[in-house]
Amino acid sequence: MDPVSPSPLVAQVAERVRGRISSGEWGVGTKLPGEHTLAPLLGVSRPTLREAMRILAGAGLVESRQGAGVFVVATEPRVNWSVQLRRAALTDVYEVRVALEVEAARLAAARRTDGDMTAITAAMDRRVAAAGENDAAFVDADIALHAAIVAAAHNPILANLFTEFLPALRAGLINLVELLDLRAKLPNPGQDTHAALVAAVAAQDPEAAERTLRQELRNTLALLRRD
Template sequence: MTQGPPGGPVGVLRPSPLVEQAVEHLRERITGGTWPVGTKLPGETTLAASLGVGRSTVREALRALSGAGLVRSRQGAGVFVVATEATEDWSTQLRRAAVTDVYEVRVLIEVEAAQLAARRRTDEDVLALDAALTGRRAAGRAGNAEFVDADIALHAAVVAAAHNPVLTDLFTRFVPVLRHGLVDMLDLLGLRAADPDHGDVGHAALVDAIRAGDADRAARTLREELSGTLARLRSL
């Protein structure tokens, strides 16, 4: 297997952002075929000197490349190229996915979160839900983008009340795709022209169900609300 960096020096980087630049330069070497599969990469010290950065920057860059499936560290042997095409991470896959596909998964996640929230909510969670509902109503006087942000904030409060960090992380990753799709939906369908607080009744019922600790009602209410939105997205 190849030892060291064929093709000459990697190239000194500009000062910032160093990690991102290091990742890009090393990725180009790998995906461009300079370092084929099986190549052992130079050590951190050599790479750091070649790139003009510190070892910690190289370490972070290699970690990112490992996360992308391009390299793998072998204990006591070094870091080796294992693929020349990156595996898309979760966030990238979401950005490429159709918003309806993402929304279907959102329904599964949030309905379960609503049930957990009804069982686990604290007094602080209820206060946060009430504040988010008030914020959503106040956004009824704002534009579609601001209204969607307030709507997402309420749903985020529901997920937070479930007290499951994995659910919270998944929801957070969905937000950029959801926001774009929901703003487009409101713009195209004009749903708020006659009803600026579109969906207020359903969201108020959801908050009430969670406050009452009624998991079944919370799940049913949210499923109906999200299913209606999904149907509208499919109509676009």
């Protein structure tokens, strides 16, 4: 079995295992290899494998039996498989967002200057105005606001990491808006949370900034992880 290449790793692992199930190699009733065996074969960590198994279980393909292991219970998913994989890919993106942006928000609240607040406020106004535009334009405005907050952290390494992450973030956010139909009823989703985040940075309250953004991202992760 060839190692799985990264990005999005969990989705690729899930697809690789599903392929072996669909092909009949691992038929219904088969006990899958344990984590210690399967994770090295796929070239991934055990936590990544567990997340992939969670996706497969949510699709009705495998079942974990306490004390016995993981068994194949169906050869075809009971849910839309492409949607499952899109959710997995978006989960990867949001986990990286938490790692990067929550700390950036904390630092921004502690370090922001008046010039930073001018840029952040302008970006917030642009996000509000973009509510009447298409999804891509709204996502771009949303990213610009988050980029302004990252810049206010005044950490060049963090800023560079965020810049490298931007293409994946933009694609993921556009996919998210479409997948969860976020703007169907509310053209400016997350307005209250983003306003609270900007207010926390303006008030130089690192704890509030961190708490607000972390909760926002965790709420989205919960939506993505629902079966």
